[in-house]
Amino acid sequence: MRHTAVLLISCPDQKGLVAAIADFLLRHNANILHADQHQDAELKLFLMRVEWELADFSLDLAEFAAAFGPIAARFGMTWRVAESSRKQRLAVFVSKFDHCLADLLYRYQSGELHCELPIILSNHEDTRWLAEAYRVPYQHLTVHKDAKHEAELTQLGILRDRKIDFIVLARYMQVLSPDFIRHFPSRIINIHHSFLPAFHGAKPYHRAFERGVKLIGATAHYVTETLDDGPIIEQDVARISHRDALDDLVKKGADLEKVVLSRAVKWHLDNRVLVYANKTVVFD
Amino acid sequence: MRHTAVLLISCPDQKGLVAAIADFLLRHNANILHADQHQDAELKLFLMRVEWELADFSLDLAEFAAAFGPIAARFGMTWRVAESSRKQRLAVFVSKFDHCLADLLYRYQSGELHCELPIILSNHEDTRWLAEAYRVPYQHLTVHKDAKHEAELTQLGILRDRKIDFIVLARYMQVLSPDFIRHFPSRIINIHHSFLPAFHGAKPYHRAFERGVKLIGATAHYVTETLDDGPIIEQDVARISHRDALDDLVKKGADLEKVVLSRAVKWHLDNRVLVYANKTVVFD
Amino acid sequence: MRHTAVLLISCPDQKGLVAAIADFLLRHNANILHADQHQDAELKLFLMRVEWELADFSLDLAEFAAAFGPIAARFGMTWRVAESSRKQRLAVFVSKFDHCLADLLYRYQSGELHCELPIILSNHEDTRWLAEAYRVPYQHLTVHKDAKHEAELTQLGILRDRKIDFIVLARYMQVLSPDFIRHFPSRIINIHHSFLPAFHGAKPYHRAFERGVKLIGATAHYVTETLDDGPIIEQDVARISHRDALDDLVKKGADLEKVVLSRAVKWHLDNRVLVYANKTVVFD
Amino acid sequence: MRHTAVLLISCPDQKGLVAAIADFLLRHNANILHADQHQDAELKLFLMRVEWELADFSLDLAEFAAAFGPIAARFGMTWRVAESSRKQRLAVFVSKFDHCLADLLYRYQSGELHCELPIILSNHEDTRWLAEAYRVPYQHLTVHKDAKHEAELTQLGILRDRKIDFIVLARYMQVLSPDFIRHFPSRIINIHHSFLPAFHGAKPYHRAFERGVKLIGATAHYVTETLDDGPIIEQDVARISHRDALDDLVKKGADLEKVVLSRAVKWHLDNRVLVYANKTVVFD
Missing domain, CATH: 3.40.50.170 (Formyl transferase, N-terminal domain)
Incomplete structure (x- = not known):
């Protein structure tokens, strides 16, 4: 089993969301394994799940909240991150x-x-x-x-x-x-x-x-x-x-x-x- | 398409039903193609569908009711017969x-x-x-x-x-x-x-x-x-x-x-x- | 669980089969619970499964073969009977x-x-x-x-x-x-x-x-x-x-x-x- | 029916792909409606489909190839873009x-x-x-x-x-x-x-x-x-x-x-x- 992290996000749909998330992960050297997103057209909601390998990831998950916080705040995200190896x-x-x-x-x-x-x-x-x-x-x-x-x-x-x-x-x-x-x-x-x-x-x-x-x-x-x-x-x-x-x-x-x-x-x-x-x- | 008749029956479940129906059809030389029956255990109902070829059948379907009537009456059947060639x-x-x-x-x-x-x-x-x-x-x-x-x-x-x-x-x-x-x-x-x-x-x-x-x-x-x-x-x-x-x-x-x-x-x-x-x- | 017997039959399709089987079971006072039959039109085969209660059945299953034998022989049946209570x-x-x-x-x-x-x-x-x-x-x-x-x-x-x-x-x-x-x-x-x-x-x-x-x-x-x-x-x-x-x-x-x-x-x-x-x- | 464009991409999987694509679309003011990607772990392939609205999109689709070409070349992409309104x-x-x-x-x-x-x-x-x-x-x-x-x-x-x-x-x-x-x-x-x-x-x-x-x-x-x-x-x-x-x-x-x-x-x-x-x- 690979050692990965999963990020789940929901927030109002708006331009620049994907770019901001992708850029954040890239900056911390994430190797993305799966990414899936959904737009609810009626409610104008954006929902996303991203999973990446932790091997090369340059950010300690304990510091994730601090690093990701500004982006989450900017887009009004509800989010959580999970470490797949944690049962x-x-x-x-x-x-x-x-x-x-x-x-x-x-x-x-x-x-x-x-x-x-x-x-x-x-x-x-x-x-x-x-x-x-x-x-x-x-x-x-x-x-x-x-x-x-x-x-x-x-x-x-x-x-x-x-x-x-x-x-x-x-x-x-x-x-x-x-x-x-x-x-x-x-x-x-x-x-x-x-x-x-x-x-x-x-x-x-x-x-x-x-x-x-x-x-x-x-x-x-x-x-x-x-x-x-x-x-x-x-x-x-x-x-x-x-x-x-x-x-x-x-x-x-x-x-x-x-x-x-x-x-x-x-x-x-x-x-x-x-x-x-x-x-x-x-x-x- | 074969020229067949279909008989549909429902009545209280009781002994001798299948034998009586099978015997009736045999006496009139029916070649049975399909027969399927169901017993509803809870309601004690017997339900049946029989289909046979009309080629050799010795009874005119117009006279079916008269011939089958006594059996139907004996067992308290609700029944109908249909000629498959009739659209x-x-x-x-x-x-x-x-x-x-x-x-x-x-x-x-x-x-x-x-x-x-x-x-x-x-x-x-x-x-x-x-x-x-x-x-x-x-x-x-x-x-x-x-x-x-x-x-x-x-x-x-x-x-x-x-x-x-x-x-x-x-x-x-x-x-x-x-x-x-x-x-x-x-x-x-x-x-x-x-x-x-x-x-x-x-x-x-x-x-x-x-x-x-x-x-x-x-x-x-x-x-x-x-x-x-x-x-x-x-x-x-x-x-x-x-x-x-x-x-x-x-x-x-x-x-x-x-x-x-x-x-x-x-x-x-x-x-x-x-x-x-x-x-x-x-x-x- | 009800105490029942199951009879499985396969033989060449021919007139009188169902009547003969139904009559045999009726004579021995069988209360039929399920009966299902299938005709393979291409191979002209008749296949049947009948299940009945043993409570009222007047024939000991040990004597079934002797009693049913003549009918089986007449129609060239391959058959077997099973007692549902026998595991x-x-x-x-x-x-x-x-x-x-x-x-x-x-x-x-x-x-x-x-x-x-x-x-x-x-x-x-x-x-x-x-x-x-x-x-x-x-x-x-x-x-x-x-x-x-x-x-x-x-x-x-x-x-x-x-x-x-x-x-x-x-x-x-x-x-x-x-x-x-x-x-x-x-x-x-x-x-x-x-x-x-x-x-x-x-x-x-x-x-x-x-x-x-x-x-x-x-x-x-x-x-x-x-x-x-x-x-x-x-x-x-x-x-x-x-x-x-x-x-x-x-x-x-x-x-x-x-x-x-x-x-x-x-x-x-x-x-x-x-x-x-x-x-x-x-x-x- | 919305007036949209669809971009289909396949290329060797590598870091920075999603960020580069998302950034490109954002720069041209794309409103992304759907995005779906798949990584084939065995073949190390990245496959993606993105759909966005053309209403606000600042790039004429006729000029898409010229604008997207450098990114496609950098990542070795096979790609095609389609206008959904074109039948x-x-x-x-x-x-x-x-x-x-x-x-x-x-x-x-x-x-x-x-x-x-x-x-x-x-x-x-x-x-x-x-x-x-x-x-x-x-x-x-x-x-x-x-x-x-x-x-x-x-x-x-x-x-x-x-x-x-x-x-x-x-x-x-x-x-x-x-x-x-x-x-x-x-x-x-x-x-x-x-x-x-x-x-x-x-x-x-x-x-x-x-x-x-x-x-x-x-x-x-x-x-x-x-x-x-x-x-x-x-x-x-x-x-x-x-x-x-x-x-x-x-x-x-x-x-x-x-x-x-x-x-x-x-x-x-x-x-x-x-x-x-x-x-x-x-x-x-």
Whole structure:
């Protein structure tokens, strides 16, 4: 794996942006590996992702903010820079369904997901065996109906202790409070088992079955305060027919959920996702 | 094209059904080409499609009802029989968007859609040139906002005169009244430019764009009294990205609409679609 | 899970077949759950799958052959009957790549694959940890280049001891001899990492990358004496672009391989696959 | 439609490229609408597409070469600039199958394909009616087996007279000579009715049917001297099953061919396609 840095930028579109960024990187001897930009014509926004090798780069990343600050200020940029060799620290929340967890664990172990996984948090014991098979710490935390707030405080404490960067809800069956979510803006990924906005909320496979749709879907999105309404990162669908009973939808859907969620997590880890206007740009 | 008959059956599931039907066909020397059946376990329904050659069949189809009646009565069947060589008579309703119409006309002319097309009805003049290129009668009928009922009466008169069996709404931008729909139960196919039930109603591409979905869809369904709520015959999706402006969604969607609608129409013409419980079985 | 029997039939197409089978099942009080048939018009073949509940069935399956024999003889049928509650016994062969194995093990453990898994055989030690995590017996058997025959004899002995019904090659990197294959006709499933017949043989991702294809594929097929030429059970593809390096193809392909192989294995276990003319019918 | 220019560049990858290009465009007051670049890590190539508005651009495009020349020379660029408002001039070659032609004509007429279409050339009379319906000139030119060279000379004359920029082979059933092809390097697009490299050459649907594949495909590619071996622009697939006879493959394939070909033509017209190493980059 190459030692690279990624710069993500969003700002009002204006002339000279690309030239200023390219010139800045050139002055510090950056060898650009990928650069991708997007203009939202309607909102007049400029969004960019640049990745370059750090080997020859003449600027220490610790000094990046100071050096890049004037340019960012001139163009009114929102930006962040990430070092690809630094592994983000992920916490997985899970309930009883274990297919997404098993998939994430395998991808984590194989190195496909370039991250640390210091903790799996669950409101059940059911999936502990998987965590143990992959030697990942697992903590069971009962969430009582009338003590959700206390449970969230405990969870937040654990996340702080473990220095967690972002959270994946791998079919976690509890709704998080706005308070909790505010601690991780655009840093909680949920997998919803429908093609959003169709069948948001509870029991999407049941409702898909009743409606007689010919395709089922899955959606990975960032969690916001409104249920199932956050910026969509990835979606996919699978064909079903009248021969598929509800149980078949659940099984076919499980395969969808796994690939959709894992793509979203991977893109997040690769710093490919920019959020704006409750949408995402996924740089490829 | 082979000269065949198709029998479509739905009834409560019970023992002896298949044997009774197979025995009936055998006694009349039917050479079965395709047979497909489906049991809905939840509703305890039996649904079947059988197609056989008429060459050796010893029963005149005109006498089929009399001969098959006792079996149908015994098992409480809803059934219909169709002669494949008899072409159904189709009317297409269209407004200004012409992509679905152009597609249907080409498939009609090439023989892919095995039907008669005695009339295209439109509330605009825009697509007349297409009808003329394919030598299909075209009638322009202005639909005034406050004279919808009168317009529908005129339309119904035309459909009666032309002996129309079923209707395709090829991006027809008027809502039909329940009265009108009752004349063609499960015999009006609409193409909706979204992945239903997402974005039912007006301007689905706009809303898909705003929601930031990663796939757009199209849905062909039978028209019922509730808007965009009828039994779904076919759906498909196409991938989009942040690079696609609203206009790109409309263009990519147009290609989806064409194939989804034409598949639904073809299956309807082949007597492959059975409606039950506001769903469809599409025998393949 | 319901206690059912599945009957698979292939024979020359002829009148009276369905009636004879339906009548036979009715006489023994079978409650048919699914029935699906296919006529190959070109080869004039009839192929059928029937599944019925055993609860009310008046015939002991041990006596099925004797009772059904006369009908089978009359129509020249090739047939087999399977009891769905009897779990087939699977052996998985694997080398170093572990993604397909991990996927199969998870599906086995979750009950999605209704089978026994008494042995994993590998020419390497690399994947033992996975077998152990899922508590499945694992045997390492070095295959020397110039002692393949001996290795196969050992393998066959193990398979016999373990009463293995069928084999899955989960990215097993050794070519099996015709002798070996003859022991398991239409009972060895291989996953090939290309869209066959494109890129059969070695290094398909490399060749796909060099050719500049826009989609990559995976194919599950029964193993025959000709490499990568056996009856195809399932295929699927994934979109790639110029941005995907060879390594990305390998990763995207791994996800394809998993779903394609697992579908094929599931269909095989459900007795849905009939082989004829080096093709498969997959009853759905 | 905005009045824009597109610059396409390929050259050895090196530092300072992006900065030099961005600076050049900024100096001439370009308002960049889209910019996309790709680095081929293996071949160490840099490929780029930039599109900017001409409204404010201070340089006349006629003087672009002179102004940009020094930069191009410094970095060893192969490049071309195109004015989006200038419509390329397309010739369509067709034989008897008319589905791709009908599709292209509709898209041309609707403005989706931004080009001129001064001539359709055919070795048959069958599709003349379509050309006439869309009021496009049509010329019938018999191609005798032993006078192919003469026919090609006549064709080349017509293409020269009509000032043709590029050619689409819309299921044209004649193989073009290397001599002919050299007149239009990377400017002849062919649609092949298989998932290349599978089933290159004659009768791909027949061979797909015989092989028992579960998906069929279509491929749009630039024509080179080796049959069906040119750089692939786009591919797609459709699912088939044992129920599909050869005739169904042909029909399902026709729908694939239409969308795959039209996408390739549209991308070519939008100057999105760069050819290198017998592959394409399609900037999106």
